[in-house]
Amino acid sequence: MADTRQVQSQTGGRDDLSIDASRCLRMRFCQSSCRRCADACPHGAIGLERTLSVDPARCTGCLLCSAACPSGALEQGADFYACVTQLSRVPDPILGCSRTREKAHATLACLGGLAEEHLVALSHTLSGKLTLNMTRCGDCPNAGIVSQLLQRLHGVAEAGLFDSGCRIVLAESPGDMEFAEESVGRRGFFKAFRDSIFKSAAVVLSSTAERVERRTDYSTKRLPIRRELLREIRKSLSPATEERIRQRFDSTVSFDSGCTVCQGCVAICPAGALQTADPEKTPVFIVGSCTGCGLCGEFCMDGALEITPGGV
Amino acid sequence: MPKQYGMVIDLQRCVGCGACALACKTENNTQSAGKGQTFNWADYIYKEEGKFPKLSYTAIPVLCNHCTDAPCVKACPVQPKSMFKTADGITMHNDERCIGCRRCQKACPYSATDVAREKAAYSVISVNDGVSEPHQMYRDGGELIKGCTASGAETAKAAGDIPPSRHDYSHPDYASVRNKGIAEKCIFCEHRVKKGELPNCVVACPAKARIFGDLNDSGSEPAQLLKKHKAMRLKQEKGTKPNVAYIRAFKGINKA
Ligand code: SF4
Ligand code: SF4
Ligand code: SF4
Ligand code: SF4
Ligand code: SF4
Numbered sequence: 397m398a399d400t401r402q403v404q405s406q407t408g409g410r411d412d413l414s415i416d417a418s419r420c421l422r423m424r425f426c427q428s429s430c431r432r433c434a435d436a437c438p439h440g441a442i443g444l445e446r447t448l449s450v451d452p453a454r455c456t457g458c459l460l461c462s463a464a465c466p467s468g469a470l471e472q473g474a475d476f477y478a479c480v481t482q483l484s485r486v487p488d489p490i491l492g493c494s495r496t497r498e499k500a501h502a503t504l505a506c507l508g509g510l511a512e513e514h515l516v517a518l519s520h521t522l523s524g525k526l527t528l529n530m531t532r533c534g535d536c537p538n539a540g541i542v543s544q545l546l547q548r549l550h551g552v553a554e555a556g557l558f559d560s561g562c563r564i565v566l567a568e569s570p571g572d573m574e575f576a577e578e579s580v581g582r583r584g585f586f587k588a589f590r591d592s593i594f595k596s597a598a599v600v601l602s603s604t605a606e607r608v609e610r611r612t613d614y615s616t617k618r619l620p621i622r623r624e625l626l627r628e629i630r631k632s633l634s635p636a637t638e639e640r641i642r643q644r645f646d647s648t649v650s651f652d653s654g655c656t657v658c659q660g661c662v663a664i665c666p667a668g669a670l671q672t673a674d675p676e677k678t679p680v681f682i683v684g685s686c687t688g689c690g691l692c693g694e695f696c697m698d699g700a701l702e703i704t705p706g707g708v
Numbered sequence: 709m710p711k712q713y714g715m716v717i718d719l720q721r722c723v724g725c726g727a728c729a730l731a732c733k734t735e736n737n738t739q740s741a742g743k744g745q746t747f748n749w750a751d752y753i754y755k756e757e758g759k760f761p762k763l764s765y766t767a768i769p770v771l772c773n774h775c776t777d778a779p780c781v782k783a784c785p786v787q788p789k790s791m792f793k794t795a796d797g798i799t800m801h802n803d804e805r806c807i808g809c810r811r812c813q814k815a816c817p818y819s820a821t822d823v824a825r826e827k828a829a830y831s832v833i834s835v836n837d838g839v840s841e842p843h844q845m846y847r848d849g850g851e852l853i854k855g856c857t858a859s860g861a862e863t864a865k866a867a868g869d870i871p872p873s874r875h876d877y878s879h880p881d882y883a884s885v886r887n888k889g890i891a892e893k894c895i896f897c898e899h900r901v902k903k904g905e906l907p908n909c910v911v912a913c914p915a916k917a918r919i920f921g922d923l924n925d926s927g928s929e930p931a932q933l934l935k936k937h938k939a940m941r942l943k944q945e946k947g948t949k950p951n952v953a954y955i956r957a958f959k960g961i962n963k964a
Contacts, residue, residue: 423787424807446788614786614807615838615889662838663809663889672839695785
């Protein structure tokens with residue numbers, strides 16, 4: 397255990413994980429088979445019995461679980477909007493982690509928490525080239541995130557989602573990047589700030605980020621933050637890119653004739669993608685709010701729901 | 709032995725006045741009926757039997773039976789369960805964890821998901837829909853009698869609370885006024901019982917027809933009554949083992 401503590405001191409520990417059990421598919425439905433987080437965690441730190449828990453003695457703060465969780469039960473606590481605003485002040489910005497603070501314009505606790513949605517949002521908000529400073533991942537206990545992040549970058553690039561946005565590159569050795577201190581004049585800064593579509597969001601959200609056990613009523617509906625980001629960003633994208641986003645990130649829920657209009661799926665959906673318009677009728681599906689988590693399909697007693705990848 | 713709170717209802721004492729139902733509504737701020745939900749945690753039904761002029765008419769107060777083998781608890785899908793049994797045998801509801809899926813309501817033999825559609829006389833569980841805030845009556849700007857009375861919204865504003873007559877209390881599991889999107893039902897007024905008081909319906913009954921206590925304590929009043937009288941329980945055939953028992957029935961209430 398002494399070892400783990402040492403590891404934690406190198407990684408910033410789990411201080412950036414925010415836990416909200418009310419969003420967890422397993423807590424909402426005891427028969428849900430979801431264990432994406434536990435499968436993603438390299439250290440067996442996640443408990444899913446009775447309640448969602450993270451063992452502080454095992455967690456090294458790699459945030460891989462947060463990128464795997466579809467519903468926002470595990471999320472990185474850092475204010476991602478503020479981070480984007482910070483990056484948008486500089487041309488060719490560098491994003492680092494808690495170990496590379498000195499050579500970065502903004503940092504997250506660990507880059508393992510950058511999910512595909514984050515990458516897409518970064519690419520379409522920043523200009524020039526974004527470098528992920530991974531120069532110190534090699535000797536980091538969380539080194540396992542590198543291959544995962546590469547995979548995500550690759551996936552997003554393959555899907556053509558970086559096409560109209562800025563490039564994102566990985567710097568694995570100091571020679572791969574050029575760090576310039578932020579040297580934008582006042583005017584340049586305000587221009588960048590004005591251009592950032594996140595400016596209002598950053599102001600609203602900057603106060604909410606703190607590492608906490610969040611307690612939300614189970615009946616509250618909300619999207620994970622990275623999905624909110626995606627929803628925000630896609631509004632301003634070209635129809636072609638939007639179409640690719642739809643293919644990669646959206647899902648469609650459809651009902652067959654077995655639906656007894658019980659509205660149970662409306663209740664179980666953590667995201668608010670299913671809504672009751674008329675209690676005597678099949679619920680209404682709102683594609684932009686669906687994370688494709690699959691919980692409604694598992695929950696429906698009549699097996700009347702089908703979830704297919706790709707939006708309507 | 710752990711406690712098992714329960715209630716004995718003496719039907720020969722009950723005069724069918726409905727004071728229990730009203731007392732519950734004021735204690736727990738339950739809203740008025742609507743959308744197939746009664747929001748009557750304590751309710752009463754009338755049972756008519758025979759043909760005129762040989763007619764018998766019995767009032768039967770109903771409430772959650774705090775069943776020992778509660779199907780509502782079994783059906784509740786969340787973790788930890790929103791509907792659960794307390795150590796004292798109360799079927800408790802936790803507001804924070806409830807998703808409002810109605811599985812408890814479907815499973816409970818004494819409840820209906822829509823009393824109008826299912827032609828049910830009562831429902832011990834009611835569910836607030838996820839769409840509109842509860843107590844719509846006090847959010848509505850329309851006057852009850854046009855040009856004459858104040859609107860519900862005005863009254864609520866003047867009183868500074870919804871409902872205006874809100875009776876405030878606090879309990880770790882349930883709120884004195886429920887949010888939208890969750891289920892609600894009788895919790896045996898645990899916020900009172902914990903302070904050594906009786907459920908409000910018991911206090912309010914002018915005929916002393918409702919006797920509350922620990923059924924596992926052979927010295928308690930309800931346990932004594934159960935020893936003395938043959939008791940009826942609603943829908944016993946369902947195997948729920950209700951902890952609300954009726955004594956001194958006139959006849960036939962087993963079919964209620
Ligand atoms: S991935 Fe998220 S929803 Fe699934 S079990 Fe883990 S915390 Fe729960
Ligand atoms: S942050 Fe990493 S180590 Fe910690 S629980 Fe999540 S996956 Fe496991
Ligand atoms: S609609 Fe179904 S698949 Fe989509 S977010 Fe809601 S529960 Fe998950
Ligand atoms: S009467 Fe219904 S709600 Fe009450 S404990 Fe029994 S099954 Fe549950
Ligand atoms: S409505 Fe609430 S208490 Fe009832 S089964 Fe669903 S989650 Fe449980």
